[in-house]
Amino acid sequence: MDEPVRVVLVGIGGYGEVYLSALLDEPRGAGCRIVGAVDPRPEGCRRLAELNGLGVPLFSSLEAFYEDREAELAVVSSPIHLHADHTCLALDHGSHVLVEKPAAAVTADVDRMIRARDRAGRFVAVGFQWSFARSVLALKKDILAGRFGRPLEGRSLTLWPRTESYYGRNDWAGRKRDASGRWILDSPASNAMAHHLHNLLFLLGDAMDRSAGSDLVSARLARVNDIETFDTVAARLAIPSGAELLFLASHSIAPEEAGEPWFHLEFEDATLDCPGGMAPMTVVHGDGRVRKYPAPDASSQVRKLWVCAEAARPGAGRKAAGPGAIPPCGLEAARPHAAFVQALETSGIAPLAFPPSRLRLSETPEGRLRWVQGLAAAMVTAFTLGEIPFLPGDEG
Numbered sequence: 253m254d255e256p257v258r259v260v261l262v263g264i265g266g267y268g269e270v271y272l273s274a275l276l277d278e279p280r281g282a283g284c285r286i287v288g289a290v291d292p293r294p295e296g297c298r299r300l301a302e303l304n305g306l307g308v309p310l311f312s313s314l315e316a317f318y319e320d321r322e323a324e325l326a327v328v329s330s331p332i333h334l335h336a337d338h339t340c341l342a343l344d345h346g347s348h349v350l351v352e353k354p355a356a357a358v359t360a361d362v363d364r365m366i367r368a369r370d371r372a373g374r375f376v377a378v379g380f381q382w383s384f385a386r387s388v389l390a391l392k393k394d395i396l397a398g399r400f401g402r403p404l405e406g407r408s409l410t411l412w413p414r415t416e417s418y419y420g421r422n423d424w425a426g427r428k429r430d431a432s433g434r435w436i437l438d439s440p441a442s443n444a445m446a447h448h449l450h451n452l453l454f455l456l457g458d459a460m461d462r463s464a465g466s467d468l469v470s471a472r473l474a475r476v477n478d479i480e481t482f483d484t485v486a487a488r489l490a491i492p493s494g495a496e497l498l499f500l501a502s503h504s505i506a507p508e509e510a511g512e513p514w515f516h517l518e519f520e521d522a523t524l525d526c527p528g529g530m531a532p533m534t535v536v537h538g539d540g541r542v543r544k545y546p547a548p549d550a551s552s553q554v555r556k557l558w559v560c561a562e563a564a565r566p567g568a569g570r571k572a573a574g575p576g577a578i579p580p581c582g583l584e585a586a587r588p589h590a591a592f593v594q595a596l597e598t599s600g601i602a603p604l605a606f607p608p609s610r611l612r613l614s615e616t617p618e619g620r621l622r623w624v625q626g627l628a629a630a631m632v633t634a635f636t637l638g639e640i641p642f643l644p645g646d647e648g
Contacts, residue, residue, distance in 0.1 A: 254283070256284050256285035257281055257285070257562075257565050258284075258322065258323045259284050259285065259286050259324070260289070260317055260325075261290065262290045262329060263330045264300070265294075265297045266329065269298060270553065271329060271554065271557055272286075272303075275557075281309075284325075284561050286308050288309050289308055290312070292453035298384050309321075318342075318345040320623045322346065324347065324348060325362070325561060326339075326348070327350045327557065328342065328350065331424050332432075333357060333429075333430045335351050335354075335355060336364055338351070339365050340368040343369055343372040344372075348564040349375070349376045349377070350557065352378075354378070354586065354589055355587065356590055357593065357594070358435045358437070358593075358594045359591050361435070361590075362583055363584065364468075365583055368545050369583065375560075375564075375579065376583050377563075377581060378582065379556050380446070380454070381554075381555065383451070383581035385546075385550070388454075389460070389580060390494060391535075391545045392522065395455060395456070395519075395532065400522035400535065401519045403456050403495040404518040404520065405517070405519045407638055408448045408498070408513065409515070409635040410440075410501045411509060411510055411632075412503060413505050413507055413616075415616055415618075416622065417619035419477055424436050425438055426483075427480050428597070437594070439481040439596075440483060440501040440502065441485050441487070441592070444503070446512070447474070448513045449497075449501075450588075451515065452515060453497075463588045465491065466489035466595075467490045467491075468487065468489060468595040468599060469487075469490050470487070471488070471601050472492075472604065472641065473602070474603050474624065474643055475504070475603040475604075475606070476611060477622055481603070482614035483502065484501070484502040484503070485499065485500070485502070485596070486500050486631070486634060486640050487499045487640075488640060498634075498638055500634055502628070502631055507616055509623075512528025513528045521538045522538060523535070523536050524536075526548070533548070540644075556579070558640075562587045606627075607644070610624045625644065630644065643646055
């Protein structure tokens with residue numbers, strides 16, 4: 253019988269708790285053994301008592317873990333500005349890495365991670381979970397095979413409200429840099445809705461483990477919360493194939509206006525529509541033929557964890573770096589997303605401050621929500637028309 257894959261969890265609060273719960277609760281977790289948990293504030297983990305009961309050692313830093321311990325797989329769920337440092341440290345100590353999205357805030361950090369990966373001969377996977385979904389990979393394979401013709405354009409819309417407590421939950425939410433000067437660039441584009449931009453780039457990449465690069469054509473940024481970055485974004489991108497992409501996302505909408513991630517792709521010979529949730533991705537060919545792919549969310553949110561655990565198992569014998577590497581979403585596939593986020597920062601585009609007359613406040617179970625009247629409708633209209641929206645406040 254195979255020995256369990258030794259896993260060190262870097263971050264056990266926040267999203268890291270999703271990985272922890274999978275390892276503790278799902279049957280496949282029996283094939284792994286948590287050999288350490290790294291978190292400077294482990295009391296923020298709701299399952300800390302269970303970890304203690306299992307005798308899992310706790311560490312305040314990853315350096316402390318590696319002083320006398322080893323792991324086949326490091327699962328990095330630390331803050332964005334620590335992704336590169338933690339990934340490179342884990343690689344230097346012989347671990348494969350699954351790092352949460354985004355890979356890093358800026359491309360220089362992603363490139364540093366690539367160099368460390370190549371030196372170590374290990375893999376680095378990035379936790380854009382849709383890129384691990386079987387249906388998305390099947391769809392991408394058909395796109396690459398030319399079954400729909402050349403891509404012409406793509407759109408993505410996500411409307412997810414986030415309360416003031418979301419921005420107050422830590423010291424880096426909505427920030428550009430940390431106190432040491434490390435880039436964070438936290439925003440809907442880099443964090444909560446990062447999956448949905450990356451998904452368009454990933455689907456239109458020129459290989460199964462690559463995403464399309466892009467040039468920023470135009471963008472509108474706005475905020476209603478007291479943050480350094482922005483909580484609403486509308487951006488148009490051009491990719492090398494000649495297709496244009498439209499990315500629309502906002503946290504500044506009323507609770508009842510929240511919507512599942514919706515994306516749409518136009519090809520020469522077909523259209524693809526995915527309205528979100530458990531609805532399938534539906535392709536309609538020019539001759540009327542219809543093909544459906546299961547919704548990306550139909551796969552487990554943590555399939556990426558099991559894919560990486562199997563790839564990290566000693567003797568797996570799979571290619572760890574370079575073209576054709578597994579897992580499917582590695583650093584090269586994630587880099588174009590980081591390049592887009594960096595392009596927004598360097599563009600000089602100043603976020604629009606929504607006018608006070610449009611500001612609304614709602615009390616929700618998660619806390620007070622600041623939202624903008626008319627914003628959701630403007631974003632939906634923009635998605636339907638394929639245009640940058642006319643935002644509330646633009647009128648003067």
